[in-house]
Amino acid sequence: MVRVAVFDDNAEQRDALAALLGHVDRTTCAGIFPDAGKAVEDVEACAPDVVLMDIDMPGTDGIEATARLRLCYPELRIIMLTVVEDEERIFAALRAGADGYFLKQTDPMKLIDGIMDVMSGGAPMSPSVARQVLALVSGRKRDQAAARFRLSPRELEILAMLVKGWAYKRIAAELGISFGTVNKHVGNVYAKLRVGSVGEAVALAVRKGLV
Template sequence: MIRVLLVDDQQLIRAGLRMLLDAEDGMTVVGEAGDGRAAVEQAARLVPDVIVMDLRMPGVDGITATSRITAQRPAARILVLTTFGDDDHLYPALQAGACGFLLKDAPPAELLAGIRQAASGESPFSQEVLRRLVRRAVDARPEPPHRVEGLTTREQDVLDLVGEGLTNAEIADRLHIGVTTVKTHITALMTKTASPNRVRLALAAHRPHD
């Protein structure tokens, strides 16, 4: 059972999230907080598996709350859920210790999947956010793609396109294969390149030869 703490200053949003999560098998909401100060207190008291964190709140904001929670418990899994997907919110949240970043207009299925991913140690990101992370990471390391040892030709093709910041659907369309097949290749690539998430995998496409 994944125990979730909801943090948002809007009661209506918290109520909607609670209904969604409590109706899902394997998830339960163990607490709610309407501001960052309460979030820090409840995180310490309840020790939830995943904290769904809003960013803009009165008093102590979500970024500050995230930083305080991870300072107390570095292993805390904090999934940002916000309306604001710009870099001014994204990078400070990640630097504060958030493990993932979803936008509030994400489909319910994406949020539920993101919570499961966060609980299992992965880093869930909305596609728009992921694309920006990949682009920025690649721009910071502009080496051209290279061959990674032990990959099939198709896996290398998929890796190169991940390195360009393409989504699974875009990769499938480019290579004329199914999205499920793309996901299978990406799972194999993460194992072969020891990449814990898609951003690291994108960087693997641009890693220089040893």
């Protein structure tokens, strides 16, 4: 059972997400919060596995809250929710440490699938958001960037799959290797890129033209 906390200033949206999380047998709602001003304390109190974080909230916005949570809880999975496909915000959220990014109009069960995916090491995104990420990735000077970070061909291949939002299990199946081997390669990628999450790795890969 995956414990999920919701941060959203819209009461109707909060209640809908809480109901969804309680209805599905794979998830439970650990807590709902109308703002992210005390996100660190709130997460400490309710101990979620995953946070659904609205970007646009009064006071502390979702991106700032994500950065704070990432510093305090590096293992916490954070999925951003927004109504706007804004390129600048997408990459700001990834740089802050977000693991996934969904539009609020996403089908509820696809959001649940995204929660399960992020728990398996994936970086789930709405298709339109993923297309923006991939569009910026294409055409970059991959070989020069890869040499700078000393990434091996296999590590680059796996990084490209992470950019697509693939979970470790899918990567393992596609490449014909074990889950543990994928995990080891991802650990090497993190070390070479000096990042601590899939979201940070994806953001850096896009920014530096690694894939």
